[in-house]
Amino acid sequence: MKKWWIWVSMFLVLSGCGFGEEQDVKITVDAKIPIDGTSPSLQLTRKQVYTGSLVLVNKERKLHKEAVPNDIIDLGVRDELTKGFELLESSILLSEKVARKFGEMVEAAAKDGVHDFRISSGYRDMSDQEQLFEEKGEDYALPAGHSEHNLGLSLDIGSTSGPIDQSAEGNWLKKNAWNYGFILRYPKDKTNITGIQYEPWHFRYVGLPHSLIMKEKDFVLEEYLAYLKEQGSIQVEAGGETYQIIYVPAYVPVSKQPKVSIPSGSKYDVSGDNIDGYIVTVLLTNIL
Ligand SMILES: [Zn+2]
CATH class of the missing domain: 3.30.1380.10 (Muramoyl-pentapeptide Carboxypeptidase; domain 2)
Structure with a gap:
């Protein structure tokens, strides 16, 4: 008589087993970061190319x-x-x-x-x-x-x-x-x-959301950094948050480095790739 309820319970139990293992990751490649003329700009420094949670260290790249x-x-x-x-x-x-x-x-x-x-x-x-x-x-x-x-x-x-x-x-x-x-x-x-x-x-x-994107795309760090450089800027929904990830190339004169505009009041993180660029990760969840 109450067979349907048993089936529903079984479904919930079974789907519950996998819950938390797979996270949905949605990547939008052409989304622009929500900034206007009043948005603050962040001055990047050469040292940041060599520091942070995404720096690449391998046989070719020595850490600073x-x-x-x-x-x-x-x-x-x-x-x-x-x-x-x-x-x-x-x-x-x-x-x-x-x-x-x-x-x-x-x-x-x-x-x-x-x-x-x-x-x-x-x-x-x-x-x-x-x-x-x-x-x-x-x-x-x-x-x-x-x-x-x-x-x-x-x-x-x-x-x-x-x-x-x-x-x-x-x-x-x-x-x-x-x-x-x-x-x-x-x-x-x-x-x-x-x-x-x-x-x-x-x-x-490497921190969130980077690990989730790498899992979704089946990238190792070498591939992920090359992907970010190629894309320039991506918007990502992952782990219940929305982020903008921006790759910014470092300037050749060491003393002069780029600025990047970010939405007012947003939380952000800067990491270098230990090659020639910066990855700026901006949390957009409360901004959009
Ligand atoms: Zn080890």
Whole structure:
């Protein structure tokens, strides 16, 4: 008699299982940013080309020393930031902002019954990287300044229940890390672009909405930055917010850099690409 209700309940349960894993991302390529003559303009500085959450660091692009965020902390002495996961070593350094985002992600995973996370590596300073490179050689390590671990925004995530790519933790991250601003930096099918073998444990923080766009478009960071440069400006609806993402080329004379107009009162973030441009991300949710 009440069979229909059972079917409705089953549908809700089944669709609920997937909720939160896939986020809708809508990209509009020709939308203009809502500015007028009274909008403030933001003066960009050359240093910003080399800093921020989107800087590209790989075999070709070396990080500038300004790229290392000034909130690097030792998780080994910050118990309040390591709830719900383990550290492989007694001292693991990381950007505090990234550590907090990782904590949020671990908390969300625990609600899905996935809780055996471990951080096995975080920030390494240049001398640590130099030592690692000398010990492991170029097949297994990158020279100082070319590893994302020198940036403070990347971490290697393990599972205490087995190899990460065969664990519930690895599986959960593959589906959900994007929702928290993290990207799987070296996927299996992009080794020709990243120049790095598949590393199911290495995650990089790039922030929202960038991680969601990269997931939607199946881009690695190299491809995403090239896409932004090509598009110039895109409007994005993702994670319940609307953003305008603007690529601004840096000027050749180092002393003189461009200005960009943004809507009055809007929240924004500027990151360089560590090549020759700026990515200005403006939150439009309360502006439009
Ligand atoms: Zn790594």
